[in-house]
Amino acid sequence: MKISGSYTLPAAPERTYALLQDPEALAASMPGCRELVRTAEDEYEMKMNVVISSIQGLFAGKIRVADKEFPARFRLLVEGDGKIGFLKGEGVLTLSPADGATEVHYDGEVQVGGMIAGVGQRLLDATAKYLIKRFFEKMAARVEQPS
Amino acid sequence: MTHAITVTINGKPYAHQVEPRLLLIHYLRDVVGLTGPHIGCETSICGACTVMVDGKAVKACTMFAVQADGRQILTIEGLATDGRYDPVQEAFWNEHALQCGFCTPGMILAAKQLLERNPNPTEEEIRHGLEGNLCRCTGYQHIVNAVRAAAARMGG
Amino acid sequence: MATTITKTETFVGKRIRRKEDPRLITGTATYVDDIQMPGMHYAAILRSPHAAARILAIRTDAALRHPGVVAVFTGKDVEGIGPVPCGASLPGLRVPYHSVLARDRVYFVGHPVAVVVARDRYIARDALDWIEVDYEPLPAVADPEKALEPGAPAVHPEWPDNIAFTYHQEAGDVDKAFAEADVVVKQRIVSQRLIPTALETRGVVADWRSGEKSLTIYSSTQIPHLMRTLVAQALGLPENRLRVVAPEVGGGFGSKLNVYAEEILMGFVAMKIGKPIKWIESRRENFLCTIHGRGHVDYFEIAGKRDGTILGLKLKLIQDLGAYHQLLTPAIPTLSVLMMPGIYRFRNIRAEVIGVFTNCVPTDAYRGAGRPEATHGIERMVDMLAAEIGMDPAEIRFKNFVRPDEFPYATPTGLSYDTGNYATALEKAMEVAGYHQLREEQKKARQEGRLFGIGISTYGEICAFGPSPATPAGGWESATVRVEPTGKVTVLTGSSPHGQGQETTFAQLVCDELGVDIDDVVVQHGDTAMVPYGIGTFGSRATAVGGTAVYFALQALKEKIKKFGATLLDSDDVSFSGGVCICNKTGRTVSLAEIAAASYRAAKLPPGTEPGLVSTYFWEPPNFTFPFGAHIVVTEVDRETGAVEIKRYVAVDDCGKVINPLLVEGQVHGGVAQGLGQALYEQAVYDDNGQLVTGELMDYAIPKATMVPRIETDRTETPTPVNPLGIKGVGEAGTIACSPAVVNSVVDALSPLGVRHIDMPLVPEKLWRLIQKGGQA
Amino acid sequence: MIPQNFTYQAPKTLEEALALLADGTAKPLAGGMSLIPLMKLRLAAPERIVDLGRIPGLNYIREEDGKIRIGAMTTHYEIETSPLLRARCPLLATTAAHIGDMQVRNVGTIGGSLAHADPAADYPAALLALEAEVRLVRAGGERTLPIRDFFVDVFTTALEPGEIVREVVVPVEAPGTGTSYQKVAHPASGFAVVGIAARVRRGDGKIALARLGVTGLASKPFRADAAEKRLEGTDGAETDLRAAAAAVTEGVEANSDLYASAEYRAHLARVYAVRGLRSALQAA
Missing domain, CATH: 3.30.365.10 (Aldehyde oxidase/xanthine dehydrogenase, molybdopterin binding domain)
Incomplete structure (x- = not known):
């Protein structure tokens, strides 16, 4: 599944770039994130409990940041695995200044497997969009806090 | 933790302790031993598990046995009375409305409900009414014929 | 000539409602999941969520700790059994070893990895969540044309081109025909993959009798006899100690013309635990693991x-x-x-x-x-x-x-x-x-x-x-027709049906040949302990091949009926029609029931004739x-x-x-x-x-x-x-x-x-x- | 096929139910037509379920003060066949007839359907076109929301933890109002690929009121305000309908799935908006 979109975060690219790679900010913004542990430079392990209304899934996974070009872009690699399925995604986040804020454009591809891939077809797209939106909304709220 | 339930099935009372998650279909089939209603899917699409609960056709795979506590249940096994087939059963037989027979118990009960509510349905109304019951064998035509024949027989 | 024959009703060609329906419209038929046995255990199968992956580790201890879980088997436990059989052969065909549980690798989503045995089906399902498998996902290929491209992931590493076989057939002079054509039209046409979706999913019950050293497998199958041979081979069990029963089968459409890992696996489990075991496929498993069509x-x-x-x-x-x-x-x-x-x-x-x-x-x-x-x-x-x-x-x-x-x-x-x-x-x-x-x-x-x-x-x-030379298994079919001592007729057919109605159509054949009523005929099938070896119902063959076997069995039986009739009538000129044997000279008659009784009583056997009225025919179509x-x-x-x-x-x-x-x-x-x-x-x-x-x-x-x-x-x-x-x-x-x-x-x-x-x-x-x-x- | 175990509670009163739900850790069970299949697939695994099915007084359709009040536990079948709704608010009844199948309609409830908030559910289109209200209750309080504020996103509503849908309130249609629900059903699931609820009224020969509820198209059901505005005040000619329908998808990010791409879905929404409006105008 290809996903792309953009979201504007109310901070300059430098700060946005840093926040988007800050474990604490990530942990607070990733939907359902329960634990995020740094395991190496730019590598994290996480546990998530993703809840969308009645649907719920526990995932354990990894996040890796690569191809860093401060403050313009970086590559994000995410893997998660749980009883209801797994996902593996890779995407490039491109940051461009926009009137003191930053437009974050994401463009990537997500593979989904297991039960969620087999029975979730109808709403995978909408759900992915929703989770991304939630992430950026939380990130935006965080950006607005004074650092 | 189990729950005590009492239900009346095909006119007979039953009392059992059941786990909350026990599905009505498994209760009927595995606990009570009424294997007429079948399981054909897990997403409430196929209708093979259709039974009547308090006179309403429901998919027994999408109800917990605890929800049926205190209710009247009719399964295909209870449809023939005094050894006489229900007109819908008879019509299914006469019109060759079944092949492998797996969907048949659910299909018959759905058809019965349909005729209770609309004694003289058009072909379109029959097809619409049976949308919740899949048959992979018959192509539905003989089923539609059977429902029409049953309607005629029942004076609809 | 006799003119007093009471010609019974003709059945062939008539719109006769089916004999099998009363049990089906009353919910009293027995499909595999309707079978209950004392001490029965339930199996659930853990399946790969990956299309291609190496299995690095499987941890089953958490599942085994639960008191309701009796056993968990993985690939290493079943190395002595299998493989899942392939009956087709082609020159140069590459046949991957198809183990009943994945060993070190999985090859498609749904590939069975472990089987859990528990006291009830709910716990068996729960236990799947308690097994942990470490997979190392590998690149996969799902499109046959992409699989042929250079550099595509190899489904089986030993055959990097992903080609299992090639097959060429040519007749006439194709090049000349195309050269002489006014018009040539080219088109790529796809016949997409389909999911057969029999309304009854597959299911297996296996029952091991340790005292008798015999295994009974109940399976929702179109081919009980072929299954017996192939599962016996896969389990290393003498074939005469395996009985396969196809009970009521809820649709097949070819998807049950097969021997699957689960039949072998459940036989293995039953023998291991010494208890009857039941496995019922979920619809999701049915979509993932039962064969697809076309493609x-x-x-x-x-x-x-x-x-x-x-x-x-x-x-x-x-x-x-x-x-x-x-x-x-x-x-x-x-x-x-x-x-x-x-x-x-x-x-x-x-x-x-x-x-x-x-x-x-x-x-x-x-x-x-x-x-x-x-x-x-x-x-x-x-x-x-x-x-x-x-x-x-x-x-x-x-x-x-x-x-x-x-x-x-x-x-x-x-x-x-x-x-x-x-x-x-x-x-x-x-x-x-x-x-x-x-x-x-x-x-x-x-x-x-x-x-x-x-x-x-x-x-x-x-x-x-x-015809047998043109099919992977035999192409014949068997039938036994037996007139019981009371004159009732039992037919045994190797064409085990799953909705086609042989109990009725074969009875119609019997009625016309033996002059009995349709209610007097019972057609039995689907049990290898009861029915002589047969091939099964598929390829639009049951009536044309299985029905013909019944027909020929009936012809032989009629000859025997006439012999007994002649003896009873003390005549050397008799005919059999409409359910009675008649002496063509005196017009005296004797009914089929009387003949049947006499044939089993056997007090006065016609010369060179065995007691009883049974005829078995194996018909090989030309x-x-x-x-x-x-x-x-x-x-x-x-x-x-x-x-x-x-x-x-x-x-x-x-x-x-x-x-x-x-x-x-x-x-x-x-x-x-x-x-x-x-x-x-x-x-x-x-x-x-x-x-x-x-x-x-x-x-x-x-x-x-x-x-x-x-x-x-x-x-x-x-x-x-x-x-x-x-x-x-x-x-x-x-x-x-x-x-x-x-x-x-x-x-x-x-x-x-x-x-x-x-x-x-x-x-x-x-x-x-x-x-x-x-x-x- | 088999759900995870859970604790089951079946309160006899609403107060008791709300107390059991108050901490937000339990899942309310209404008809269960969406929840139970999810539980069987183990995509949902609530630890505690509070069954609302034993509470009397949550199942009704009655007219009060020019409005029709529908209890949350009223089934789709009851709504489909309610003589009151058929006569006084037919859009909701005809929409209910499109939901799932006969067995699902026998058991599924309006409250459960709304709370589940499947973006392809049928009711929301009608309720949006009807400008319905939902009454929500929780332990120690209640509030009423216009339906358009109720749907937040895919499977997500304005319900707070511990809060449930208590009642749905729809208007009694004014004379001369025509309504229609037009749907492209997914051939397998029956869910709306798109569903359009149209509600129009003429006044002085012009379109005095136009309401369009849209489901299936986007991550949440919505009212096509721009389309409504474009239609109101026109003659309701075919060109007016087409112009209005074109606005249905403006600025909307359409869903895409295996059956229908975003582009096709948006196209279907426009086509069905025209058909819906045409049919509603004929009924007006």
Whole structure:
């Protein structure tokens, strides 16, 4: 599944770039994130409990940041695995200044497997969009806090 | 933790302790031993598990046995009375409305409900009414014929 | 001559309601999941979520700690059993070892990895969540054409090209035919992967009696005897200590013409735990792990003359095999090749088949098995040729049909068509449909800007499988007819049915031959302990082959009846008819019941005659049979949305002699509905990573009552000389004929927009996009 | 096929139910037509379920003060066949007839359907077109929301933890109002690929009121305000309908799935908006 979109975060690219790679900010913004542990430079392990209304899934996974070009872009690699399925995604986040804020454009591809891939077809797209939106909304709220 | 339930099935009372998650279909089939209603899917699409609960056709795979506590249940096994087939059963037989027979118990009960509510349905109304019951064998035509024949027989 | 014979009712040819129905309409039939046994345990199977992965570790201890969990088995526990059998052979066929549980690698989503045995089915399911498997995912390939590209992931590392076999067949002078052609039309045609979706999923109950050292397997199968042989081999168990029972079977359509890992596995588990074990497939497992059908990508070229004469056909057939060979997987596309010429007279044909491994569940026989693909191809190509030269699709068919005086007709692919009158069937269909009027209506509709289409398919099929030399297992069938001491008749047939109605049709044969009432006949099947070895029900063979075996058993039995009758009547001139034996001199009679009683009492045996009235016959057919027909479909496509409306469906089928027209109609309706499913709705979709994304009935659309039109059926009746009953078979006809008729109709509807071909399923968006493009063109 | 175990509570009163739900850790069970299949697939695994099915007084359809009040536990079948709704608010009844199948309609409830908030559910289109209100209750309080504020996103509503849908309130249609629900059903699931609820009224020969509820198209059902505005005040000619329908998808990010791409879905929405409006105008 290809996903792309953009979201504007109310901070300059430098700060946005840093926040988007800050474990604490990530942990607070990733939907359902329960634990995020740094395991190496730019590598994290996480546990998530993703809840969308009645649907719920526990995932354990990894996040890796690569191809860093401060403050313009970086590559994000995410893997998660749980009883209801797994996902593996890779995407490039491109940051461009926009009137003191930053437009974050994401463009990537997500593979989904297991039960969620087999029975979730109808709403995978909408759900992915929703989770991304939630992430950026939380990130935006965080950006607005004074650092 | 189990729950005590009492239900009346095909006119007979039953009392059992059941786990909350026990599905009505498994209760009927595995606990009570009424294997007429079948399981054909897990997403409430196929209708093979259709039974009547308090006179309403429901998919027994999408109800917990605890929800049926205190209710009247009719399964295909209870449809023939005094050894006489229900007109819908008879019509299914006469019109060759079944092949492998797996969907048949659910299909018959759905058809019965349909005729209770609309004694003289058009072909379109029959097809619409049976949308919740899949048959992979018959192509539905003989089923539609059977429902029409049953309607005629029942004076609809 | 005697004139006092009371001729009983004739049963053959009548619309008789089925003998099997009372138990089915009252919910008292016994399917596999209805079987309960004391001490029964339940199995659940952990399956791979990955299409390709290495298994690094499996941890089962958490599951085993639960008091309700009795055992967990993984690949290392089952190394001594298996493999899952493949019964088809082709020169140079690559056969991957198909273990019953994955060993170090998984090859498709749904690949069984571990089996949990628990005291109840709820705990068994829970325990799946307590097993942890570490996978190292590997690249997968789900598309057969991509699998052939250089550098594609290798499904089986030992065969990096992903090719399981290639197969070439050629007849006539194809190059010359194409060189001499006025017109050559080329088209890539896809027959998409389908999910058979028998309404009853598969299920197995296995019961090991340690004292008797005997195993009984109850399985929802079309082939109990073949299963017994193959499972006994896989388990290393003497075959006579294995009994296979096919109880009531809730639909098969070829998907239960197989031996799966689970039958072997449950036999193994029952022997390990010493308790009866039950495994019932969930619908999701059914979609992931029971065979799929079709899965062709075909590259066709047809050569013809401007006058409509077809000169030749070329085909490159890419068969998506999936990750393994199930029982008949590699044989299916070879059936397509046999049927490529359809019912047309051209002699020049070249077919190249490439069987390709993909990281998907195997394909195998699904209703029609290779023949719908072939018929779809040839019927589309004939329509395209007609369009190219501006000829009516009916006319081009009449021009090229094999003619009635040419039978038996030797096809270029090596078959001998028994009988046929293809033009008559098409004429009848055209008459029923009002074809010429429809074309007028179409003209008017087109003037109004409506997308109105008329589609024809004329098909021939290869049925009544089949002579043994031409089939992977035997092609014969067995029957035993036994008159019990009270005169009641028991028939044992090897053609174990799953909805086809042999209990009724075979009883009809018995009634007419023995002069008994239909209620006096019981047809038994599906239990290897009760019924002599048989082959099974598939390939539209049960009545034509199994019924013929019954017929021959009856003939032998009648001879014996006459011998006993002659002894009882003390006459050397007797005849048997209408249920009585009559002395042709005195007119004295003795009833079948009296004869039966005397035969078992055996006080006075005719010379050289054994006691009892039992006759067993194993009938080997000399040839296949070749039913045929013509279907005409009228469609209208909603210009705004691309939605297809079927306005008329006319089916004229010729399946030879008919025992029970009611049942034949039922087979045609059901077959058409499945063909319609393929034409309009169904498609098993794997994503690029081998995930089956149509994984439930929520996403994979089989036709509902509202999605199938009323089908107008009619028949012509051309008996076959292959069997004395003249029966050809009808189980697959509707499916084979339907999809090309629908697609031809929709293509015809869209032809004013320049549309020449559309691949199935004809989902609205696909048609809408074509309409959009046409509008711009 | 088999759900995970859970604790089951079946309160007899609403107060008791709300107390059991108050901490937000339990899942309320109404008809269960969406929840139970999810539980069987183990996509949902609530630890505690509070069954609302034993509470009397939550199942009714009654007219009060020019409005029709529908209890949350009223089934789709009851709504489909309610003589009151058929006569006084037919859009809701005809929409209910499109939901699932007969068996599902026998059991599924309006409250459960709304709370589940499937973006392809049928009711929301009608309720949006009807400008319905939902009454929500929780332990110690209640509030009423216009329906358009109720749907937040895919499977997500304005319900707070511990809060449930208590009642749905729809208007009694004014004379001369025509309504229609037009749907493209997914051939397998029956869910709306798109569903359009149209509600129009003429006044002085012009379109005085136009309401369009849209489901299936986007991640949440919505009202096509721009389309409504474009239609109101026009003659309701075919060109007016087409112009209005074109606005239905403006600025909307359409869903995409295996059956229908975003582009096609948006197209279907426009086509069905025209059909819906045409049919509603004929009924007006």
